[in-house]
Amino acid sequence: MLVKSRSNEFSLIGLQLLDKRLPQMHEMKELIHSKMHMAKAGIYGEVLVESVFRKYSFPFEHVVLHDVSLNSYGNFQIDTLFLTQYFAVILESKNIAGKLSFQQNPPLLMRENDEGKVEMFESPETQIERNIYLLGEWLRIGGVNIPIYGAIVLTNSKILIEDPPKKYPAILPQTNPVFLRNMPREKVYLEVYALHGLAKRIAVSHQHYFPYPMCSRWGILPKDLLTGVHCEKCESFGMVKQKGGWSCPRCGHLDKLAHEKTIKEWFVLIGETINNRQCRYFLQLDSYHVASRLLNSMNLERSGKSKNTIIYQWKW
Structure with missing residues (x-):
């Protein structure tokens, strides 16, 4: 059961407007343009995950919430939250192409593109670990105790994983339903009414994130804009x-x-x-x-x- 769809992507809107008003020769133009395309790719990946959930059903009671922003001991954002009577799963979507290597010390995601350029990103495992902790605290404060798991959803088909993640599995959008159906369901932590009540509480508690004004966020002088x-x-x-x-x-x-x-x-x-x-x-x-x-x-x-x-x- 889908309880919450994706919200408007305010970060992308801000980047698009900033890119539009930055002069072509501005020192931040290339970076902002790149961040804008990365945001578009991320949204595409999350939409792909959402479309997969719309096509499949599960043999047990469940709810799905996309693009959830909450606050416990800090603000946190979850791409997709899958809730059941037995467990909760945080799905972190990544639309990244190329050769991927999940580094551990320190935890980073290394990507080599077709031209041989190497880039480093925050590890999705770190993001999941942080979100599991913060969601766990949010649920605990609300009197809910349920196991929380995590998985990385790689939404770009043009990938080659050289070093897989160690702590959390990496799956494809199409394998999401199989992965979730095969998770153990040994103990009931929430009755059906409590499960749906929790989902509604999460949806109501969702806080839209407005990353504005963009100039101060990116260290750009307003006088530089067109x-x-x-x-x-x-x-x-x-x-x-x-x-x-x-x-x-x-x-x-x-x-x-x-x-x-x-x-x-x-x-x-x-x-x-x-x-x-x-x-x-x-x-x-x-x-x-x-x-x-x-x-x-x-x-x-x-x-x-x-x-x-x-x-x-x-x-x-």
């Missing part, structure tokens, strides 16, 4: 405010609400609040009154009384 209202048709910046909307001087595209998208990008990329001066700078406007009208037309929280102290905030 400003102006973005044209979604020709991908250029600098749409001009006209009566009734925004016009692109490059392709002629008209967009009545282009300012809303741009102001929201400010909150994603630069700051939790915006004032009139910052709005004029980011939208490339000259008029205080036009900027004020645009800000007041949006569903933003407003504070401050005088002309110079009014700030606006977007509640996620």
